[in-house]
Amino acid sequence: MAKNKFHEGSGPSQRQLRVAETIRRALSEVLARGDVHDPELNRMSITVGEVRTSPDLKIATAYVLPLGGQGQDEVIELLARNKSELRRLVAKKLTLKFAPDLRFRLDETFDQMDETRRMLSDERVRRDAEAPDGAAEG
Known part of the structure; x- marks a missing residue:
């Protein structure tokens, strides 16, 4: 090859x-x-x-x-x-x-990092991310 x-x-x-x-x-x-x-x-x-x-x-x-x-x-x-x-x-x-x-x-990576930070600071996302495996609610 x-x-x-x-x-x-x-x-x-x-x-x-x-x-x-x-x-x-x-x-x-x-x-x-x-x-x-x-x-x-x-x-x-x-x-x-x-x-x-x-x-x-x-x-x-x-x-x-x-x-x-x-x-x-x-x-x-x-x-x-x-x-x-x-x-x-x-x-x-x-x-x-x-x-x-x-x-x-x-x-545009800086814009993407800002958007990711904003998303991760959202209360619902943080709650789901911190939940034990399988315990996150949809």
Whole structure:
């Protein structure tokens, strides 16, 4: 069985995860240091929560969020506008033959965590969660 067939449908490979984390760190560093020649982008504090790569490592999708959550659409627009420069700066820090195409999406995990906290603080949910197995009422 071919190695690629073995990994199909089973989530990202170790190499994808390793490359994605390297890209995340490099992108975070570039943004934190203000290496991009765009004053609008450099004035913003941007968190790079996660990067996911395609199986062939040609596309890297960065999940980002501006500090405080303000100006989300503007951040995506600024990052997209500076995509080629960001790609070049990130590529310098990678040991890949080709630099992946960068794509940017809003990181919505913080919203999901807030919703989960809200749900878990609901009295009915807390009562059901704390009930002994099988004792929860519907």
